Amino acid sequence: MNDLSSAGRILPWQRTGVLAVAAVLLLVVTVARFTSADPTMAITMLYLLPIALLATEFGLRGGVLGASIASVLVVAWVLLLDVDIPTGEVLLRCVILTFLGTSFGLLGDRLSQAVVDRALVAARTGELAAVNKELEAFSYSVAHDLRAPLRAIDGYSLAILDDYGQELPGGAQEDLARVRGASQRMSTLIDELLGLSRLTRRELVRASVDLSVLAREIADELRLRDGQRAVEIDIQEGLEVNGDPELLRLVLQNLLENAWKFTANTKEAHVELARIGGENGHATFAVHDNGVGFDMRYAEKLFRPFERLHRQEEYAGTGVGLTTVARVLNRHGGKIWAQGTPGKGATFFFDLPIR
């Protein structure tokens, strides 16, 4: 935060420098314009330099103040030294000085604001890059360091089972199996957590994507992986959107895998992907299943990381899938929401830009 406030403060030399250059340029032009005809005009215009400096320091107020003082000085100079200039001309010079002083003041305000803005943007960008870097270092360390102890927990539990299994009572063997199960689950959680954070940092690669093709591939994989299940999967043809093909595959994979998983106890399992509408360059899609469904009271929880609506023994999972989906859609400028009825099924709606 300290960096930010100091970056926001413009240094006096920056401000003065910028406007002094502007003033000198204007002065040179003015002097060149008027010297030949009337040398006293050039002397008048010399007042612009202090006015410009005042304007850079104090903005509009400085410019006006400087112009007023300069006007008084011009009048005093004409009166006291008895320079031969018509009164109309003196007034004109005062008006010119006031006009230019005000302009300088406004310019000063604008420029200093621009300098502040730019400094702020630079500071924020720097800060963001630093945070990102820290995050990367953090997840790197998580990936390397958190897994090592887990490996030891699993490995030595198995070592005990291998070496002393015969001597251990049955209960102890079961306990060790639980220890191993837990360490492996934690390893999965770490991997998913890392995947989630990588997802947020990853750059989007946009292309035209046919969701129907992706969905069919995923459905085939599911059928191959789990051959005993008979799930009817209907996929509407030609569902084209614009987005990152790899990330959108992740979206469909999670949604279809969920539909597959949560229809495990349904007699005639049926899953459907279709476009249901859209406007303003977006299209809305729905993945519907007739599985276990959910209570709308918990709908909020669905998209939060590591939140689950089912116990591990009922339906396996880590609670990261829908969070991943929501993040991917979010990054595409789309969103996701869900409707469900316990025992009847669930529908996940998501919208995405078409172009």
Added chain:
Amino acid sequence: MRDAPILLVEDNPDDEALTLRAFKRSGVANDIEVVRDGQEALDYLFGNDAVEASPIPGIILLDLKLPKVDGLEVLKRVRAEDRTKLIPVVILTSSREESDLIDTYGHGANSYVRKPVDFNQFADSVRQLGLYWLVVNEPPPIPIPNSP
């Protein structure tokens, strides 16, 4: 090659014991030399003021996050020296961060294995690794010392 030692560069004693156990279980009979940080690995391979360089190992199993000199630095040195540049190097580490994969393959790693948490899988990886690099794979010819 079949009796050249395996050099294991591993700083975590738990992982060291597990890797040795996995090798034992997989029936790999080669000697396994263990060094516990990057500097020790370099001293082992190239020697220092106090010790002579050890015989060339048949394979180097290299962890990446190491005290003193990290794994990538060790890999770079191994690839830079004539004496060691042909030794197969297998990265054996915890993560599969993309940057690690790119860096190590980029500097000439021969293989990259992520240590699984499940010891059965880990032992299986080690068994396959030993089988492949020490038996199936035809090793590079060992350079004759002091030849140009």
